[in-house]
Amino acid sequence: MPDPMRIRANMAGDKVEVRVLMAHEMETGLRKDASGKPVPAHFIQNVSVDHDGKTVLSAQWGTSISKNPFLHFRFKGGKPGDKIKITWVDNKGETRSDEATIAAAS
Amino acid sequence: MRALAATVGAVALVFCASVPAQDKDVTQREIERYRELLAEGNPADLAEAKGEELWKTKRGPKQASLERCDLGLGAGVVKGAYARLPRWFADTDRVQDLESRLVTCMVTLQGFTEDEAKKNPFSAPGRGSPIEDIATYVAGASKGMKFAPPLEHPKELEAFRTGEELFYRRAGPHDFSCATCHGDNGKRIRLQDLPKLTDPKEAQKVFTTWPAYRVSQGSVRTMQHRLYDCYWQMRHPQLDYVSEASIDLQVFMAKYASGGTVEAPGLKR
Amino acid sequence: MDRREALKAGGGTGVIALALAAGILKPEDVFAADWNKAAFDTKSFADTVKALGGGGSSESDQILMTTPDIAENGAVVPVTVESRLPGTRRIAILIEKNPNTLSADFTLPEGTDPFVTTRVKMAETSNVYALVQSGGKFYHAAKEIKVTIGGCGG
Numbered sequence: 366m367p368d369p370m371r372i373r374a375n376m377a378g379d380k381v382e383v384r385v386l387m388a389h390e391m392e393t394g395l396r397k398d399a400s401g402k403p404v405p406a407h408f409i410q411n412v413s414v415d416h417d418g419k420t421v422l423s424a425q426w427g428t429s430i431s432k433n434p435f436l437h438f439r440f441k442g443g444k445p446g447d448k449i450k451i452t453w454v455d456n457k458g459e460t461r462s463d464e465a466t467i468a469a470a471s
Numbered sequence: 472m473r474a475l476a477a478t479v480g481a482v483a484l485v486f487c488a489s490v491p492a493q494d495k496d497v498t499q500r501e502i503e504r505y506r507e508l509l510a511e512g513n514p515a516d517l518a519e520a521k522g523e524e525l526w527k528t529k530r531g532p533k534q535a536s537l538e539r540c541d542l543g544l545g546a547g548v549v550k551g552a553y554a555r556l557p558r559w560f561a562d563t564d565r566v567q568d569l570e571s572r573l574v575t576c577m578v579t580l581q582g583f584t585e586d587e588a589k590k591n592p593f594s595a596p597g598r599g600s601p602i603e604d605i606a607t608y609v610a611g612a613s614k615g616m617k618f619a620p621p622l623e624h625p626k627e628l629e630a631f632r633t634g635e636e637l638f639y640r641r642a643g644p645h646d647f648s649c650a651t652c653h654g655d656n657g658k659r660i661r662l663q664d665l666p667k668l669t670d671p672k673e674a675q676k677v678f679t680t681w682p683a684y685r686v687s688q689g690s691v692r693t694m695q696h697r698l699y700d701c702y703w704q705m706r707h708p709q710l711d712y713v714s715e716a717s718i719d720l721q722v723f724m725a726k727y728a729s730g731g732t733v734e735a736p737g738l739k740r
Numbered sequence: 741m742d743r744r745e746a747l748k749a750g751g752g753t754g755v756i757a758l759a760l761a762a763g764i765l766k767p768e769d770v771f772a773a774d775w776n777k778a779a780f781d782t783k784s785f786a787d788t789v790k791a792l793g794g795g796g797s798s799e800s801d802q803i804l805m806t807t808p809d810i811a812e813n814g815a816v817v818p819v820t821v822e823s824r825l826p827g828t829r830r831i832a833i834l835i836e837k838n839p840n841t842l843s844a845d846f847t848l849p850e851g852t853d854p855f856v857t858t859r860v861k862m863a864e865t866s867n868v869y870a871l872v873q874s875g876g877k878f879y880h881a882a883k884e885i886k887v888t889i890g891g892c893g894g
Binding site (some may be wrong): 508 | 806807808809810811812813815816818820859888
C-alpha cells in the first residue's frame with residue numbers, strides 16, 4: 366500500500382487553496398542501480414482531485430515530475446468542512462487516494 | 472565521482488575567491504530565490520508523518536512503542552525535546568544526541584539489541600530508515616522553538632572540549648579538519664556557501680536545519696548522516712553512527728548554534 | 741460507447757463514476773486509457789504541441805511563469821504557471837532539452853484557477869515552456885532555467 370499523501374486545503378478568499386505532497390519515487394527508467402542495471406520506470410501517470418462529486422483538477426504526468434511530487438492549485442466552490450479527494454495512479458497500476466477537510470482561512 | 476568532487480572542491484576553494492563580486496551576488500540571490508520557491512511543501516513532511524506513526528507503533532521483542540521514551544524532558548515528551556539536545560542523561564550517564572537517545576529507547580523499551588537498533592541508520596533509494604523517520608518527527612516537534620541545549624554538567628563540558636579538539640584536528644590525505652571548510656567566513660565550494668560554524672550568527676542559521684530533505688538525494692538526511700558525510704568528504708576514518716566522537720562534535724557546534732530557532736525539518740539542495 | 745469516448749463524455753462524473761462504483765471499470769482501466777503516450781514520447785516543443793492537438797502555438801505575454809533563474813539541483817525545479825488568457829482550461833509544462841519534452845498536462849475545469857505549481861526534473865540548462873489552451877488555440881511563454889550542480893555539503 367503506497368504511503369499516504371500530505372494534503373493541506375484551506376480557504377483563501379472565496380477560493381480553496383490546495384497543497385499536496387505525494388510520496389512516490391517517480392523513477393524515470395534512466396537511472397542505473399549500484400550493479401549497473403537500469404531501474405525500471407515507476408511514475409505517477411494520472412492525478413485527479415474531486416470535490417462534491419466533481420473533478421476540479423486532473424493531470425497527466427510524465428517521468429520528469431520530481432520525486433515526491435508537489436502540487437499547488439486553487440478552485441472555487443468549496444467551503445470549510447467540505448472534503449476533497451485526491452487520487453493518483455501510476456504506470457504499474459498502483460494507486461492511492463486520500464481525503465482532506467477544507468480548513469478555514471489560514 | 473566523490474574523489475573527483477573532493478579534489479575539485481579543494482581546488483574550487485581557491486578559484487571561488489577570484490569570481491567577480493557582482494556576479495557572485497547575483498548568483499547568490501538567485502540561489503536564495505530557488506530555495507525560497509522550494510520552501511512550501513517540504514517532502515520531509517512525508518518522513519515526519521511516517522516517523523510519528525513509528526513512534527506510536529509497537530515494535531521489537533518487547534512489542535512496545537516509543538511513547539515512554541525520555542528525550543530529556545520526561546518520558547514521552549516529544550515537543551521541545553530536540554531544542555534541548557544534545558545533553559547529559561542520568562540513566563545512561565552519557566551525553567547523548569537525538570539519534571543515540573532513540574537507539575537507547577529502542578533497546579530499553581522495545582528490546583532490540585544495540586546492533587539491531589543501529590542497523591540501517593540512513594535511508595537509500597528504495598530503502599527507508601525507521602530511525603531516520605522517527606528522528607525527523609521528533610526534530611519537527613521542536614520547530615519554531617528556541618534552540619537551547621544545556622552546557623553545564625561536567626560531562627557536557629568535557630564533550631565540548633573533545634568536540635573542539637576534533638573540530639580543529641587536521642588529518643587524512645588532504646590534511647583537512649572541519650575548520651578547513653567551516654572555520655572562516657566567506658568560504659564557498661562552487662555554489663555551496665560554507666558557514667563558519669564557530670560564528671553564532673552563521674551557526675544559529677544552519678545547525679538546526681537538520682534533519683533536512685536533500686533534493687539531490689530525494690530523502691531526509693539527519694545530523695548523524697551529515698557528519699558521517701563530512702568525514703567521508705575529508706577522507707578521515709569513518710565516523711561511526713552515534714559514536715562518542717559524533718556527539719562531542721555536536722556539543723561543540725551546538726554551543727555556537729544556541730539561541731537560533733529550530734528550523735527542522737529543513738529543505739536543502 | 742468505448743472507454744475513450746465514455747471518458748470524454750463523462751468528464752469524471754456520471755458514467756465513469758457509476759462504472760467505477762460497480763466495479764466494471766477499475767481505476768487503472770479508466771486512467772490507463774487516458775495517458776497520452778505519444779505526447780510523452782515527443783522530443784521537441786513543436787512535436788509536443790502537435791501531439792497535444794495543436795496546429796501551432798503563439799507566444800503570449802498573458803502567461804506568467806514563476807521560475808528560478810538558477811536551479812541548484814536539476815532534480816527539483818519549482819515551476820508556477822498562471823494564465824490570464826480567458827477560458828484557460830489546460831496548462832502543460834514542456835522542458836525543451838529533456839529526453840522527453842512533455843512534463844505535465846493539467847486539465848482545469850471551469851471554477852478552477854488557471855494556476856498551477858509543481859516541481860520538475862531538468863537534465864540540463866534549458867527553456868521551460870508553459871503551454872496554455874484557451875478558446876481552442878494554443879499559446880505559450882518560456883523561461884530559461886540554468887541548471888547547476890552545487891557543492892558537496894550542507
